[in-house]
Every structure is written in C-alpha cells, then in structure tokens.
Amino acid sequence: MNKAELIEAVQKNLGIDTSKRAASDALDAVLTAIAKGVKTSNVQLIGFGTFKVVKRAARTGRNPKTGVAMKIKxxxxxxxVASSALKKAM
Structure with missing residues (x-):
C-alpha cells in the first residue's frame, strides 16, 4: 500500500462526506506528529506498535562495485516494533 492508497482508505473510513484533501491532511498530520515525537522519545500507539530511535554502531562495509572495505559511521x-495485537491480526 502506498501513500495514495492509504489516503483513499482513510477517506473511506471517515465517510463519504470527507474529501480526499481532508484525508490527505489528516494523514500528513499524523505522520508529522510521529516524526516530531520520535525525535524526543518513543511513540507508542496502543494496539498498533511503537516507533523508537535506535543507535547503529560504526562498522566496516564493502563497496559492492569495487569490493574495497570502507568505514561506515x-x-x-x-x-x-509491532504490537502483539497487530501481530495476531496478520
């Protein structure tokens, strides 16, 4: 499902009186709130899952074209992380 399909699904769930623009604005508001919230702490949506920031350690990788080893910062x-309710729904 891409963003356009998600907007259509939101529009259908909100009802026939809802415009595609309103559904798009609602989706954008939710995504913006999640992006801002995850900067400061975990964003937990009960029944759906948790968005959290994790640190990746520095490591050595390989350039796939040349095979030369390189450092990745x-x-x-x-x-x-999906909630148990979301996992059961699959």
Whole structure:
C-alpha cells in the first residue's frame, strides 16, 4: 500500500462526506506528529506498535562495485516494533 492508497482508505473510513484533501491532511498530520515525537522519545500507539530511535554502531562495509572495505559511521535510525495485537491480526 502506498501513500495514495492509504489516503483513499482513510477517506473511506471517515465517510463519504470527507474529501480526499481532508484525508490527505489528516494523514500528513499524523505522520508529522510521529516524526516530531520520535525525535524526543518513543511513540507508542496502543494496539498498533511503537516507533523508537535506535543507535547503529560504526562498522566496516564493502563497496559492492569495487569490493574495497570502507568505514561506515555510527548513526541513528527509526525502528518500528509491532504490537502483539497487530501481530495476531496478520
């Protein structure tokens, strides 16, 4: 499912009176809130899952084209952990 399909699903769930623009604005608001929230702490949506920042250690990788070893810096990334309710729904 891509963003356009998700917007259509939100529009259908909100009802026939909801415009595609309103559904898009609602989805954008949720995604923006999650992005801002994960900067300061974990974002936990009960029944869905948790978005959290994890640290990746520095490591050695290989350039796939040349095979030369290279250093990859330590970084942070966002990880999603599904809730048990979401796992059972699959």
């Amino acid at each position: 330590a970084s942070k990334t966002v990880r999603f």
